[in-house]
Amino acid sequence: MQLYDFPFSPNSRKVRAVVYELGLAVEPVNVDLLQGKQRAPEFLALNPNGRVPVLVDGDLVLWESTAIMRYLARGSALVPTAPRVAAEVDRWIAWQLAHLGPAMTKVAFEKVVKVALGKGPPDEARIAEGTTEFHAMSAILDAALAGKEYVAGPLTIADFALAAHYSLAGACGLDLANHPNVAAWLARVSERDSMRRVLQEARMRAAS
């Protein structure tokens, strides 16, 4: 299996964390988003959306991070089948994609991507909008995490979907001081060997 991804991409981090958590044999293929490699014809032939991650397993070419996580983790404890726990997993993955991700992307694009690509000064109004949304979302997650170790109860792919995005909060200047349950949960997930490896790889890429 090959995994086309990029270490700074939160959607890539989700999948890598699941790969490492389960000890799967996957060959990484770097798609340098900062060099526009996602728009190269050979990559667009794999994913016409021009986005990472993409998993290739024989003749299966799978894009969309949630589909990839589910495919890789099928049959494992990370994808629970008990209806109520499974519903919690679906709820938080959908929430991350529909609400948390877009809010954080506004801030990340203005503060990090624009700087890295030399795309001009940040739009402060958009940063303020994304920041307000981020804190509103994080208050919701904070309440949901009260008294819980992980978001659906046991550790699941939903934790990696969320933690991959929250792992970029610091770099975006989004602090968790007002969301102590989120901060404690993020520390718990980030201390796992799988997430530590994902974050270490991103640090190594940043230093190179």
Ligand SMILES: N[C@@H](CCC(=O)N[C@@H](CS)C(=O)NCC(=O)O)C(=O)O
């Ligand atoms: N819904 C997709 C989103 C994938 C996505 O937006 N990936 C970003 C990196 S996190 C990307 O490849 N961006 C490249 C671009 O927009 O040019 C998924 O969950 O996999």
